[in-house]
Amino acid sequence: MSxxxxxxxxxxxxxxxxxxIALVLNEKxxxxxxxxxxxxxxxxxxNELNLPKDSRVGVYSNKGIEQVIAILAILSTNYILVPLTKLLKPEQIxxxxxxxxxxxxxxxKLKLQSIEEISFDGHIVSYETSDKQIPSFEEIFKYYNKPYVCDINGHNNALITYSFGVSGTPKGIVISHRNLIDSARVVSGYLDLKEEDVISGLLIFNLDYGLNQLFCTLYKRATLALHRFILxxxxxxxxxxxxxxxxxxxPINITQMFxxxxxxxxxxxxxxxxxxxxSSGGNVTHKMISECKKLFTNANFYSMHGLTEAFRSTYLDPSQVGIRPDSIGKAISDVELxxxxxxxxxxxxxxxxxxxxxxxxIYKGFWNxxxxxxxxxxxxxxxxDVINLEGQLTDEIVVASGDYVYKDEEGYFYFVARHDNMIKTRGFRVSxxxxxxxxxxxxxxxxQCAIFSIDNELIEEEIIMVYSASSEIAPKEILFELKKHLASxxxxxxxxxxxxxxLIQSDKNKINIDELKKELEI
Incomplete structure (x- = not known):
């Protein structure tokens, strides 16, 4: 075993x-x-399903202890975990x-109906026993009691997480077992996590930031207290x-809190x-930091910046948050920027x-x-032209992030913009x-339809839709239809x-977003 x-x-x-205690959820x-x-x-x-090695296994459910068991069980096989956020609609799944x-x-049980709406002919396993002859965790816990042994290599693919890319469809990023253990190690280090810590399991487990809370808990033998943020x-x-x-x-969670x-x-x-x-997944404002410090008076605030293609690039030390709150910090351990x-x-x-x-x-790459x-x-x-590459070694891979930044006189980085037109809102990247x-x-x-964003301090960016048609359609009708097909x-x-x-003069197929913003005074 690696x-x-x-x-x-x-x-x-x-x-x-x-x-x-490893996991807590309410009274459980x-x-x-x-x-x-x-x-x-x-x-x-x-394993008894006898799927081919490296087969992909999805987890599509609400947060709970059973969800954690499912994630860790898949990572204990030679299959590959694919987290499917409950926010996605059946057609996106x-x-x-x-x-x-x-x-x-x-x-x-809640998501079984969504799966039945799509054409899926693979195996389905439910946490609860249902009346649909679908195998369940309840049955597995009752009948499967044999010793289990596995052998996993660190370089093998462990996980594929999906985010939305410039092509307009989700793109999966492939993450190795070694990536997962490295991310738990580095975060546990610079956050100085201890085994007596209780980590809030607020974040959803569809992307690496949320999953890292589970892995850091295991790394330090701490406790993960699961929670579903509603109010x-x-x-x-x-x-x-x-x-x-x-x-x-x-950042969206901070906005909701205050x-x-x-x-x-x-x-x-x-x-x-x-x-x-x-905090990660978007820019934090001075107001957000100030409100957190007033309520959590003994807490150090860490602002962090990651990439789709790599777990994390920078963090801002708490001692600098009040001095330069707009900075994304400096490189984390083992990273050069x-x-x-x-x-x-x-x-x-x-x-x-x-x-x-x-x-x-650095992750392994995008799937397909x-x-x-x-x-x-x-x-x-x-x-x-930047570093000394002696020996003509060319096999090392780096990530050209697409993030445009600058560095100040003391070596702190500041985010400016994305190379593409991706929208960052509520912690998600949206195409x-x-x-x-x-x-x-x-x-x-x-x-015709144009989608773009404007700054909104509460959610980072606000999504705007402008359209043309033979006659105006009630906005409520448009939003009602889109809610059937898109995540919230x-x-x-x-x-x-x-x-x-x-339209852009040089390309009549493209809408001139800049001109549109001027016309609308946005």
Whole structure:
């Protein structure tokens, strides 16, 4: 067994900390020993399906202890985990299933109906026993009690996570077992996590930031307290009741916590146990940081910046958050960052260029996406005018991030813009083309459609839709239709009608977004 895999952490934890609480969800809890046993039972069952090596297995369900068991069970086999966020609609799930050829889906009763709406002929496993003759965890826990042994290599593919790319369809990024263990190691290090810590499991497990909370918990033999954010009051009760010490957030969560319409905030004394707050998935504002510090008076605030193609590039030390809140910080351990111009030369101080990520935590590449791989994963030769490449070694891969940044006099990085037109909202990356495609397919009355964003401090960017048609359509009708086909975070906040849209003179097939913004004074 490789030491560079999550499976090793599970095995070691049940030996050294078997009686310690690993997971908490409301009144339910599970020790490391109990977790190990149930993970083995599900992994044993999955192996008995006799799927080909490296088959993809999806997890499509609401958050819960069973979801964690499913994730860890798949990572204990030679299959590949594909997390499917519950926010996605059936047609989006169907795309992912077909794109990476998912052979099995683990789900719950609530999502069984969504799966039945699509054409999926693979294996289905449910957490609960249903009346549809579908195997369940309840049955597996009852009948599968044989010893389970596995052997996993760190360089093998472990996980494919999907995000939305410039092509308008989700693109899966392939992550190895070694990537997962490395990310847990580095985060546990710079956050100084301890085994007595209780980490809030607020984030969803569809992307690496959320999954990293689970892996850091295992790495340090800590406790993960799961929570589903619905109301801010419930979230505050979760922090108090579960004695949470580490709170990982996205900027949208901070906005939800301090909603101006919410009633009086709890006393800061109730949160004295909280020692660390982390934020990733978008830019945090000075207001967000200030509000967190007022309520969580003993907590250090870490602002972090990651890439789709690599787990993480930078973090801003808490000592600098008040001094330079707009900075994304400096490179994390084992990473070198460079800012280069279009000629491949290193940019000077405060000169904007593309961020190049070299060193650790680089993922293996995009699944079935050679164009994206060619665009983002580059030979080390891209830095030939910046660093000394002795020995003509060319096999090292770096990430050309597509993020445009600059560096100040003290070496701190600042994010400026994306190379493409991706929209960052509520912690998600959204492709305008994905929304435009949904409009074209499902609302034929609309002749032309433009999707773009404007700044919104509360959610980072606000999605705007402008369309032309023979006559105006009620915005409520458009949004009602789009909600059938798109995740909630992809729904435009404003819908604007125009008889005609401005076009780019050099390409009459493209809408002139800049001109459109001027016309609308946005």
């Amino acid at each position: 030491i560079n895999c999550i499976r090793t952490l599970i095995e070691d934890a049940q030996v050294t900390h078997g009686d310690k 809890s599970m020790t490391y020993s109990e977790l190990y046993t149930k993970v083995n039972q599900v992994a044993y069952y999955l 169907e795309y992912i299933i077909n794109d990476c050829d998912i052979k099995c889906i683990i789900t719950d 801010a009051g419930d979230f505050f009760n979760h922090i108090i009741d579960d004695s949470v010490t580490i709170i990982p957030l996205m 909603d101006e319409e919410m009633q009086r905030l709890p006393s800061a004394e109730l949160f004295a146990n909280v020692k660390t707050i982390t 460079y800012v280069i111009n279009k000629d491949g030369k290193e940019c000077g101080v405060r000169e904007v260029g593309e961020l190049i990520h070299r060193g650790g935590y 996406a050679p164009e994206q791989n060619e665009q983002r994963f580059k030979s080390i030769q891209i830095l030939k 305008p083309l994905e929304i435009e495609s949904a409009v074209a397919k499902n609302i034929p009355q609309i002749e 975070y992809m729904i435009p906040s404003r819908v604007i009608y125009k008889k005609s849209l401005p």
